[in-house]
Amino acid sequence: MHPFGNKRLLAGAGTLALTLALGGNAAEIKDSLKVVAATNDSASASQEKIDQLARDTRNLVEEYRKLLDGSEYQAAFTRELEELAAAQEQQLASLREQITQARITQQRIVPLMRSMADALENFVILDLPFHQDERIGAVLELKERLRQPDISVSAKFRTLLEAYQLEQAYGGNVESWRGPLVFGGEDLSVEFLRIGRVALYFQTLDGQVSGYWDAVQRDWALFDGDYNRELARALRVAQGLVAPQLLQLPMPVLGNQS
Numbered sequence: 001m002h003p004f005g006n007k008r009l010l011a012g013a014g015t016l017a018l019t020l021a022l023g024g025n026a027a028e029i030k031d032s033l034k035v036v037a038a039t040n041d042s043a044s045a046s047q048e049k050i051d052q053l054a055r056d057t058r059n060l061v062e063e064y065r066k067l068l069d070g071s072e073y074q075a076a077f078t079r080e081l082e083e084l085a086a087a088q089e090q091q092l093a094s095l096r097e098q099i100t101q102a103r104i105t106q107q108r109i110v111p112l113m114r115s116m117a118d119a120l121e122n123f124v125i126l127d128l129p130f131h132q133d134e135r136i137g138a139v140l141e142l143k144e145r146l147r148q149p150d151i152s153v154s155a156k157f158r159t160l161l162e163a164y165q166l167e168q169a170y171g172g173n174v175e176s177w178r179g180p181l182v183f184g185g186e187d188l189s190v191e192f193l194r195i196g197r198v199a200l201y202f203q204t205l206d207g208q209v210s211g212y213w214d215a216v217q218r219d220w221a222l223f224d225g226d227y228n229r230e231l232a233r234a235l236r237v238a239q240g241l242v243a244p245q246l247l248q249l250p251m252p253v254l255g256n257q258s
Contacts, residue, residue, distance in 0.1 A: 106153050110146075113160050117143045120163060128200040128213055130175075130192065138163060171197045176238035183211070183220050191235050199251055203231050212252050223250065 121139045124132070142163050146156050174195055181188045181202055188209075193201040200213040202220070210231045214221040223231070227250060234249055236242045 113146055113156060116160055117146055128197060130194050130200055174238050176235050193235050193238055201231055207232050214252060
């Protein structure tokens, strides 16, 4: 027998045993790797599920916050609308009250304006007879306007006040003008002189006849000739022909000559 024959046999047997051993371990390792790989896959899938659940949770939280913010905004907007509605209701109530008061005022002021127009007409008739036709005509026109339904109450009242202001202005100025006068059954052409509402004079154009309005007798009365020159000078002052100066004119008081 070959001296190395047993050794080769032993070596071959050892290699076979090692191969068998390694083969058995490789199968176990392969199975273990499969288990590890499967575990890793399962863990990865589980992590993906966890991540997805986390994302879903964040989305739900965000949507909740949006809904919460929206509900708070809606609540604030609703409160704002309620406050606005309350304020508008107060304004409407105030306007209704004003309209009611305006109607009451209108019901009271219309008769008052008519009464004032009647009083103004009587005043003009009883006043010094200067521009009487013009002034009475203005009052009659005023009364006609007060009866027109298409003119507002405010416009009527404004017209009434303007008429009163015009009459009031006559009391603070001096005026002279030329016009006709029926006196003693004669038609005269005279110069009139008005001193506010205190006195009203006349003088014929030739300066020879002068007179004044007697408020008690409701008629014209004559001055004596001593006042002709003084009245002529007063007429020139009123006409702006001479400078203002002190004049000595009789001032009728209750129809009496001063």
